[in-house]
Amino acid sequence: DSGVTQTPKHLITATGQRVTLRCSPRSGDLSVYWYQQSLDQGLQFLIQYYNGEERAKGNILERFSAQQFPDLHSELNLSSLELGDSALYFCASSVGEGSTYEQYFGPGTRLTVT
Amino acid sequence: KNQVEQSPQSLIILEGKNCTLQCNYTVSPFSNLRWYKQDTGRGPVSLTIMTFSENTKSNGRYTATLDADTKQSSLHITASQLSDSASYICVVSARAAGNKLTFGGGTRVLVKP
Numbered sequence: 001d002s003g004v005t006q007t008p009k010h011l012i013t014a015t016g017q018r019v020t021l022r023c024s025p026r027s028g029d030l031s032v033y034w035y036q037q038s039l040d041q042g043l044q045f046l047i048q049y050y051n052g053e054e055r056a057k058g059n060i061l062e063r064f065s066a067q068q069f070p071d072l073h074s075e076l077n078l079s080s081l082e083l084g085d086s087a088l089y090f091c092a093s094s095v096g097e098g099s100t101y102e103q104y105f106g107p108g109t110r111l112t113v114t
Numbered sequence: 115k116n117q118v119e120q121s122p123q124s125l126i127i128l129e130g131k132n133c134t135l136q137c138n139y140t141v142s143p144f145s146n147l148r149w150y151k152q153d154t155g156r157g158p159v160s161l162t163i164m165t166f167s168e169n170t171k172s173n174g175r176y177t178a179t180l181d182a183d184t185k186q187s188s189l190h191i192t193a194s195q196l197s198d199s200a201s202y203i204c205v206v207s208a209r210a211a212g213n214k215l216t217f218g219g220g221t222r223v224l225v226k227p
Contacts, residue, residue: 002157042219043158043203056214090157099145099207099215100165105157 003027004106006091012112018079021109025072025093031055032074033094033103034066038087049074050097078111086113116141118206118218126224127194135221137187137204145209149178149189152201152220161189161202194225 003026013019025032034046045058049068060066063081068074078085088108094101118139127133139147146165150158162171162178164187170179175192191198204218 002159004157043217045215045217058214088155092157099209100163102160102163105159107157108155110155 002104002106004091004093004104006106006109008109009107010110012114013081014114015081015083017081018077019081019111021076021078021089023074023091023106026104029093029095030072031094031097031101032068032072033092034074034076035090035092036087037090043090055097081113083113086111116208116216118204118216120204120218120221122221123219124222124224126226129194129196129225129227131194133191133194133223135189135202137218139185139206139216141206141208141216143209144182145207147180147187148205149176150203150205152203158203196225196227199223199225
């Protein structure tokens with residue numbers, strides 16, 4: 001158990017809908033990262049927050065947005081969902097914001113868009 | 115463009131045998147390289163992390179090497195066990211790149227009894 005929690009574990013929704021994925025980082029970690037892993041594809045970095053502020057952006061679509069709250073938990077909002085958004089979404093956390101800090105991954109949320 | 119290529123895509127080995135996975139990268143300027151193990155449907159777990167000055171690092175039966183000159187890394191698994199069946203992902207980060215990590219596509223390892 002990495003100490004990072006993600007809810008829900010599974011989510012099934014229809015095209016055009018909007019969903020929110022939630023992540024709670026490890027105790028003491030200030031950075032949160034979001035990743036997308038489509039079937040048979042590698043992990044794609046979406047976005048990073050550090051202590052409530054956006055720090056880095058990857059291949060995140062405009063339909064997707066995220067935020068980190070004062071209690072450091074983070075939410076990833078996915079809107080106007082398409083079939084291709086079906087994927088595993090991972091959250092990771094680290095104590096610092098630099099790339100040398102170890103990232104601890106949560107168990108993921110499996111999103112299925114029908 | 116920063117890229118990380120892993121080979122082979124998949125391999126099957128017999129329990130108790132050794133194997134070596136390869137990672138080539140073009141990420142620049144280099145900061146560090148990590149190997150992760152990912153069981154199916156679960157989050158990746160870090161095995162090793164190496165910076166520019168390190169050329170080998172071990173974690174139990176896993177040994178990673180790094181050649182920063184040729185931009186190559188390898189992960190050697192010794193005396194494989196059934197629990198080693200997983201995907202192994204090479205991840206490289208660049209300095210001053212907004213902390214973006216570049217992920218390889220992974221090597222899927224299946225250990226058979």
